[in-house]
């Protein structure tokens with residue numbers, strides 16, 4: 001390190017295991033002994049670091065090892081879905097301490113939903129602490145810097161709502177809000193593919209959205225709307241009018257809603273995506289064909305994204321990914337046909353392994369990365 005290392009950077013060294021004794025910190029940072037002591041004491045006082053007595057002995061007194069203290073604080077997180085919300089407390093390593101699910105319609109609006117979420121956090125927090133931060137994933141486009149929801153289509157009553165100030169009134173800690181698909185993408189990247197720095201996560205549920213991890217970080221774009229692939233049109237979609245007013249958006253022909261509509265138009269008795277999943281598992285030929293065609297349309301849009309971003313892995317998640325086989329076959333067929341050879345040479349297309357828990361993990365990491373950032377400490 002060429003300049004004077006900060007307390008935050010010292011914590012980074014301890015967290016990563018790069019330097020875990022005062023002497024090692026001194027060597028790596030070139031800080032003087034009193035400067036190392038000062039920074040380590042600050043971290044000990046804040047409960048972010050603890051001392052482990054036994055280090056490897058080299059004869060004489062073993063050096064005291066320093067360890068990041070994941071129990072030094074908790075973060076409160078919530079992953080809001082259209083009808084179900086996951087609420088949890090996590091430690092500073094992102095591991096879930098306690099989790100509960102609420103059945104609540106997001107359309108009830110921010111006052112009702114956020115009120116209920118905050119009441120739940122308060123209950124979970126009894127006898128625990130200190131609260132270090134709050135993280136939320138919401139099923140809407142989010143202007144990330146302000147935590148402001150933008151999309152009017154899924155959560156009409158949430159348009160233009162700045163969420164952080166509403167939470168900070170009751171919980172005066174850093175509050176971070178992101179699009180639900182971005183937090184899941186982060187959860188998949190860090191939880192399942194930590195070595196793949198370029199990952200595209202596509203959520204196929206009642207709607208379609210994507211989260212882009214580029215060089216290890218979420219790519220948000222100028223306002224935070226990057227990855228909104230649902231309204232990219234496909235070729236030969238049959239002229240379906242999308243709720244955005246355009247024709248043949250991938251959302252209108254390949255989402256869970258579209259699959260259900262197509263099957264019903266063909267006279268099939270399907271009420272929910274779970275019914276479709278059952279038919280796929282039974283190997284019903286017509287259902288498999290409809291899901292596979294949805295996969296092909298989805299593949300068209302993913303192929304363009306692959307050409308543009310060159311990810312090493314595409315992860316498909318959401319309810320519809322439950323129908324994995326025909327969907328992924330359709331996606332693979334088109335992506336390998338239409339993406340450049342170089343972009344697909346080592347490309348993997350996989351189904352989400354974390355499932356619904358990825359949202360909670362992603363929200364926790366969003367907050368932890370922020371509060372433990374060397375510049376923020």
Ligand SMILES: [Zn+2]
Nearest residue numbers: 231242244249
């Ligand atoms: Zn559209």
